[in-house]
Amino acid sequence: xxxxxxxxxxxLFDQKIIIRTQMEKYMQGYLDEQFVELEELQDxxxxxxxxxVATLYFKDSARLISNIxxxxxxGSFDFNRxxxxxxxxxxxxxxxxxxxxKTECTMFREYCRVGNAEGCLRTFKQLKKEHATLRxxxxxxxxASK
Amino acid sequence: MLNPGQxxxxxxxxxxxxxxxxxxxxxxxxxxxxxxxxxxxxxxRMLRTCLYxxxxxxxAEIALSLLRKNKNGFDIVISDVHMxxxxxxxxxxxxxxxMDLPVIMMSAxxxxxxxxxxxxxxxxxxxxxxxxxxxxxNIWQHVVRKKRNEWNVSEHSGSVEETGQREDGDNxxxxxxxxxxxxSSRKRKEEEVDEQGGDDKEDASSLKKPRVVWSVELxxxxxxxxxxxxxxxxxxxxxxxxxxxxxLTRENVASHLQKYRIYLRRLGGVSxxxxxxxxxxxxxxxxxxxxxxxxxGFDLQALAAAGQLPAQSxxxxxxxGLARPPSLxxxxxSVDQRSIFSFENPKIRHGQMMNSGGGGNKQMNLLHGVPMGxxxxxxxxxxxxRVQQQQQQLSGGRAVGQNVQxxxxxxxxxxxxxxxxxxxxxxxxxxxxxxSETSSGSRVLPAAATTQSVVFNNFSSELPRNSFPLASxxxxxxxxxxxxxxxxxxxxxxxxxxxxxxxxxxxxxxxNNNDWDLQNMGMVFNSHQDxxxxxxxxxxSSTQRTRAEHVQNHHQQQQFPSQSLNHMNGGGSVRxxxxxxAETVTCPPATTLFQEQxxxxxxxxxxxxxxxxxxxxxxxDFDGYSxxxxxx
Numbered sequence: 111x112x113x114x115x116x117x118x119x120x121x122l123f124d125q126k127i128i129i130r131t132q133m134e135k136y137m138q139g140y141l142d143e144q145f146v147e148l149e150e151l152q153d154x155x156x157x158x159x160x161x162x163v164a165t166l167y168f169k170d171s172a173r174l175i176s177n178i179x180x181x182x183x184x185g186s187f188d189f190n191r192x193x194x195x196x197x198x199x200x201x202x203x204x205x206x207x208x209x210x211x212k213t214e215c216t217m218f219r220e221y222c223r224v225g226n227a228e229g230c231l232r233t234f235k236q237l238k239k240e241h242a243t244l245r246x247x248x249x250x251x252x253x254a255s256k
Numbered sequence: 257m258l259n260p261g262q263x264x265x266x267x268x269x270x271x272x273x274x275x276x277x278x279x280x281x282x283x284x285x286x287x288x289x290x291x292x293x294x295x296x297x298x299x300x301r302m303l304r305t306c307l308y309x310x311x312x313x314x315x316a317e318i319a320l321s322l323l324r325k326n327k328n329g330f331d332i333v334i335s336d337v338h339m340x341x342x343x344x345x346x347x348x349x350x351x352x353x354x355m356d357l358p359v360i361m362m363s364a365x366x367x368x369x370x371x372x373x374x375x376x377x378x379x380x381x382x383x384x385x386x387x388x389x390x391x392x393x394n395i396w397q398h399v400v401r402k403k404r405n406e407w408n409v410s411e412h413s414g415s416v417e418e419t420g421q422r423e424d425g426d427n428x429x430x431x432x433x434x435x436x437x438x439x440s441s442r443k444r445k446e447e448e449v450d451e452q453g454g455d456d457k458e459d460a461s462s463l464k465k466p467r468v469v470w471s472v473e474l475x476x477x478x479x480x481x482x483x484x485x486x487x488x489x490x491x492x493x494x495x496x497x498x499x500x501x502x503x504l505t506r507e508n509v510a511s512h513l514q515k516y517r518i519y520l521r522r523l524g525g526v527s528x529x530x531x532x533x534x535x536x537x538x539x540x541x542x543x544x545x546x547x548x549x550x551x552x553g554f555d556l557q558a559l560a561a562a563g564q565l566p567a568q569s570x571x572x573x574x575x576x577g578l579a580r581p582p583s584l585x586x587x588x589x590s591v592d593q594r595s596i597f598s599f600e601n602p603k604i605r606h607g608q609m610m611n612s613g614g615g616g617n618k619q620m621n622l623l624h625g626v627p628m629g630x631x632x633x634x635x636x637x638x639x640x641x642r643v644q645q646q647q648q649q650l651s652g653g654r655a656v657g658q659n660v661q662x663x664x665x666x667x668x669x670x671x672x673x674x675x676x677x678x679x680x681x682x683x684x685x686x687x688x689x690x691x692s693e694t695s696s697g698s699r700v701l702p703a704a705a706t707t708q709s710v711v712f713n714n715f716s717s718e719l720p721r722n723s724f725p726l727a728s729x730x731x732x733x734x735x736x737x738x739x740x741x742x743x744x745x746x747x748x749x750x751x752x753x754x755x756x757x758x759x760x761x762x763x764x765x766x767x768n769n770n771d772w773d774l775q776n777m778g779m780v781f782n783s784h785q786d787x788x789x790x791x792x793x794x795x796x797s798s799t800q801r802t803r804a805e806h807v808q809n810h811h812q813q814q815q816f817p818s819q820s821l822n823h824m825n826g827g828g829s830v831r832x833x834x835x836x837x838a839e840t841v842t843c844p845p846a847t848t849l850f851q852e853q854x855x856x857x858x859x860x861x862x863x864x865x866x867x868x869x870x871x872x873x874x875x876x877d878f879d880g881y882s883x884x885x886x887x888x
Contacts, residue, residue, distance in 0.1 A: 144386045151301045151389070159301060167294040197338055201364040202294040204386045 112255050140244050144207030161252045167206045168245055174199045175238060182231060192230065193222040210240045281396030282307035285329060289319040289347065290336040290362075295385065299334065302389040316342035323355050327500060330357060331399045334383075337363035337370060345377045352378050356477060356501070358398040362387055403502075409474040410503045470512055474501065478512060487520065 145160075152159040178195045181188060200215035214237035221229035286308045290296045296312050303310040311330070313319040316339050323330060333351055337344035348359045361374040362383035374382040380398040383391050470478070481498035482490040492510035499509070 147386075147388060148298065151298075151305055156301065163294060163297055163301075166297055170293050194338070197364065198292060201336075201338075201385055202292050204364050205292070205295045205298050207386070 140210050140240075140247055141207045142209040144205065146207070148207065161255075163206060164248050164252070167202055167208075171199060171202055171241065174202075175241065178234060182234060187225075187227045187230070189222040189225055189230075193219055196222065208241075208244055211237060211244060214240055281399075284308045284396050284399060285311070285331045286334060286395070287311045287313060287319060287322065287330045287332070288334045289313045289316055289339070289344075291315065291339045291341075292336065295336070295387075299387060299392075302387070302392050305389060306393050308392075315339070316344070316347045319347065320350055323351060323357070327355060328502070330355075332395055333357055333359045334395070335359060335361060337361055337365065337374070345373060348374075348377050348379055352473075353480070356402075356473065358402050360395060360398065405471045406474060406501055407503055409470050410501070410505065410508050474499075474504075475512075477501065478509065478516070482513070482516065487517075 148160050148163060174195055178192060178199075181192055181195065196215050196219050200212055200219070203211040203215060214233055218230055218233040218237060221227075221233055284306075286303050288296065288299050288303065288310060290299065290312075291314050293314065296314055300310050300312045311322065313322060316335070319333070319335070323333070333347075335344045335347050339347075344361055344363075348361065351357055351359050358380040359378075360381040360383060361377075361379040362385060363370060364385040366384040371382050380402075381395070477499045478495065481495040484498060485491070485494055490513065492506045492513055495513065496504060496506045496509045
């Protein structure tokens with residue numbers, strides 16, 4: 111499948127659309143254009159670039175998630191601190207193209223802004239779910255690419 | 257403009273390798289700073305794809321030390337805004353101040369306030385994450401633009417210098433001299449450029465270099481260096497070393513220094529104040545204010561540089577503003593001028609006050625205070641220009657009036673005399689705490705913003721004492737800057753910057769308050785005219801101190817809303833400065849300076865014309881001092 115994708119990529123004019131179509135079919139909106147941008151950075155000299163980035167992302171975001179979890183468990187709801195964490199999380203997620211995760215981040219920050227603790231907790235749960243799903247899907251994706 | 261033929265032969269470090277015929281911008285040396293490892297990796301990959309030489313860094317402190325160790329090792333810096341160890345804007349200030357490199361800010365945050373903050377702090381660009389490679393492909397333009405400006409400055413200085421260094425003839429004949437020596441200085445410049453051999457420099461040298469102009473940022477660097485060395489002790493060679501501007505020669509600096517000294521003399525100490533202020537900022541006479549000093553100094557320089565113009569324009573504005581309450585301004589002016597210019601010990605009193613907060617900003621504010629209320633629109637226009645200049649120079653963000661600050665400032669402006677007084681009080685009282693804040697290095701623009709209002713207030717309080725007319729504000733502001741420099745004032749935020757920011761952000765407010773503020777000021781002045789003006793003239797430090805105390809007392813007596821108090825915190829330091837300036841300034845010589853300033857083309861005059869305000873020289877009876885051509 112990868113080879114076919116690559117061939118189509120080379121032969122067609124608008125490569126992005128093709129890739130996105132394939133990707134979207136597989137990823138179903140979990141990843142956006144940014145991910146395609148990253149894929150384009152990959153070349154013979156950097157064949158595993160995207161996978162490396164994804165690995166790094168999950169490692170770093172796991173750390174952020176646990177930080178947020180601790181902050182939430184404390185029950186004190188330091189919205190500023192939470193917002194800071196989430197800002198970082200959103201930045202990474204945006205850079206890798208994790209669109210669903212990014213949406214959850216935005217919602218979480220909005221709840222922080224208005225000081226809605228209940229909303230924060232709820233959104234965070236959803237965020238973790240999306241994050242885990244994305245991780246699984248990407249793992250499968252990279253497996254299939256090899 | 258680039259010569260494709262010029263190859264960046266050497267291995268640019270790109271993973272894929274670069275061909276020897278790669279034209280500029282390949283090989284551009286980029287330092288990227290971001291605490292997010294994912295983003296950092298992606299950016300590095302993207303930049304390498306653009307054939308840049310990338311160094312990545314995840315901590316701002318490391319980035320700064322890298323930059324300091326390799327002063328000329330990088331062409332451009334890209335930094336994230338939110339970083340745990342240091343705020344991105346702070347890094348921006350440092351880089352602009354110490355290395356004068358273009359800095360691009362980036363963030364996932366695309367809110368207008370943050371983007372504006374980047375602008376006011378002098379970032380050359382602001383990228384929203386996720387950063388696309390297309391956005392990175394063109395970052396070289398910022399490098400070239402900056403180098404062009406620097407060359408312009410060098411050329412200008414060179415031409416001036418070639419015309420002969422005269423102690424007092426420069427201002428009068430600099431233009432003519434420049435014409436004649438332009439070619440020779442240009443040749444010299446090109447030689448220097450060729451020797452450097454950098455690709456980008458080579459490219460730039462092929463560009464037509466206009467006459468050297470001491471841009472705002474370059475002048476800021478110059479003033480910072482001078483302040484650090486001490487106005488009287490500054491020698492071109494040392495200044496040149498401190499400035500570390502490629503292509504700038506000792507002769508450029510020498511001629512500029514001459515002009516600067518003349519300018520200072522003309523201001524009758526106002527410039528001295530600036531110089532002092534810069535000095536204090538830069539050197540951090542007060543150790544606790546060290547970090548701030550740097551920033552302040554930088555800002556101060558910017559202010560000074562920009563202030564040359566703005567001061568003039570301010571003067572114009574002030575003059576215009578003063579025109580409104582003509583009765584007040586006229587009589588007071590002469591007195592104020594004297595007081596402004598007779599700064600004998602600017603440092604002493606103001607130093608303390610200035611430390612409290614962005615002194616530089618405050619100084620500007622003083623002057624601005626008067627005209628600000630009057631001509632907010634004018635400032636906005638001028639501010640834009642200055643902002644651009646600032647951006648280019650990546651000046652420390654001090655000058656930048658934070659949005660918050662601006663709002664704070666607005667309040668004082670709109671508050672009228674009582675507000676002003678309150679603000680003044682607030683400033684004074686808050687000056688001390690301010691200092692501690694600033695010394696911690698957490699200086700933020702807010703000071704600038706408040707300073708503006710403070711300045712305004714200061715004037716009202718100051719004027720009564722010294723019977724300074726509003727019109728004299730410009731001179732005063734200049735002196736404030738100097739005083740601030742001399743004093744330990746830390747808050748030397750860009751002199752002109754804060755004012756600009758504020759104006760830009762709140763032109764409406766200022767406009768509305770113009771008349772009211774002026775009137776109020778006038779009222780204040782009137783009431784104070786009776787106060788002993790002798791203090792103003794006495795330049796003794798003790799007098800200054802007394803006056804400062806007096807001012808403080810004066811302020812304390814006034815009531816001030818909590819809001820203004822908060823706002824004024826930033827401005828407190830400014831206020832102090834203004835006081836000092838007023839105290840130390842002696843009038844007469846300054847008048848001519850102002851007149852000259854007003855006459856010179858600058859944003860302010862343009863703005864004034866737009867506003868329909870008469871130029872200051874109508875209002876002030878200056879001696880017709882010929883203003884030194886200190887181009888900004």
